Amino acid sequence: MIRRPDDRGQIVLVAAAVVAVALLAMTVAFAQLGYDGDRASASDVDVASLSTIDRSLTAAVRAAAQDATAGTDTIAWRDRRAVVTRIRASLSADVERIERVHAERGRSLSVAFDGAGAIRFARADCPAGPGRTFGPCRAIDGLVVQERAGRTTPIAAVVRVRIVSPTESSTAVFVVRVVS
Incomplete structure (x- = not known):
């Protein structure tokens, strides 16, 4: 199996894209958990x-x-x-x-x-x-x-x-x- 040097860069890009999608999903879920009117500040x-x-x-x-x-x-x-x-x-x-x-x-x-x-x-x-x-x-x-x-x-x-x-x-x- 012959590997090319630019394969490594593609794997890093794919991993970064997966992490970004996961963070976006977590942010959307967190924003939907609470209604701002329910929150009381000091x-x-x-x-x-x-x-x-x-x-x-x-x-x-x-x-x-x-x-x-x-x-x-x-x-x-x-x-x-x-x-x-x-x-x-x-x-x-x-x-x-x-x-x-x-x-x-x-x-x-x-x-x-x-x-x-x-x-x-x-x-x-x-x-x-x-x-x-x-x-x-x-x-x-x-x-x-x-x-x-x-x-x-x-x-x-x-x-x-x-x-x-x-x-x-x-x-x-x-x-x-x-x-x-």
Whole structure:
């Protein structure tokens, strides 16, 4: 078999043509995979306002605390865990609503009670002082309650908020005071 020197050049040209056709097919397939309107860029997502989140959480916690303690005689100090359970149950719908609103804006927001933060708050910032004859503060599942005249009074909730979006990733801890 006798080979000519220009056969090699033809093989290289044929191989290049095959590669070019394959790349063209891959490019067309990739272009058809997505619709540009479905794509969200980082500039399409606004940055979460921590003050707005704080106001929403404050309103929700205060309303839940009022609902849990209004019109009931079962708020004795010995029933403090039941009060905390009612507050958390009342808050769950509001927390889900806050998380859903942020999901609609292209960010993930998760709200969780911070048990360790509540313990620190109960130890350091429990209302006390001259003219106040309040009992002890207790941190239960991220909420702080205090004994006042034998009754359970919600004082604060400590909440950890995690925000993730294309433009931000942050964690904030809010101490939501129910009473001063």
